[in-house]
Amino acid sequence: MLNRKLRLGFLGILLSAVVVMALSAACSGGGDSGSNQASASQEGEALFNKTCSVCHGAGAVGTQAGPPLVHELYRPGHHPDISFRNAVKNGVISHHWEFGHMPAQPGVSDQDIEKIICYVRELQIAGGIYEGEAPC
């Protein structure tokens, strides 16, 4: 009887060791996806600088050719992510400012748009436009 208990105890220790190993593997997996997240916004920054900053300015503060996106008007409650997707896909008929229309940006893929949104939302949060988390 005692022997059986001992054996069960040993099995228990073995099992917990396996569980701990599995968990730590899962956690390091989570760590990886954390660094992917960081690079999504970094890629978004590079894409933004390449395609959008010519009008919206580095850091999305605006230029003489386009409005700032770090602006209350473009917070998620007023311009949700879908309006960014639409702007890039279809362009924008001028309706808020006097800069003229925004041309569509056909060189930007769907995945790139998401990264750009991520970057702009981070800038908005950092700029105190709204409180929340960036969508990536």
Ligand code: HEC
């Ligand atoms: C040639 C200049 C130009 C470029 C390049 C440009 N934009 Fe714009 N964008 C504008 C202007 C001008 C407006 C403001 C239109 C208005 O008066 O409402 C605008 C408006 C927007 C809006 C608001 C849309 C809405 O529904 O009101 C978003 C979002 C936006 N741009 C995102 C982007 C992103 C992302 C990029 C890069 C992929 C980009 N823009 C590139 C000129 C530009």
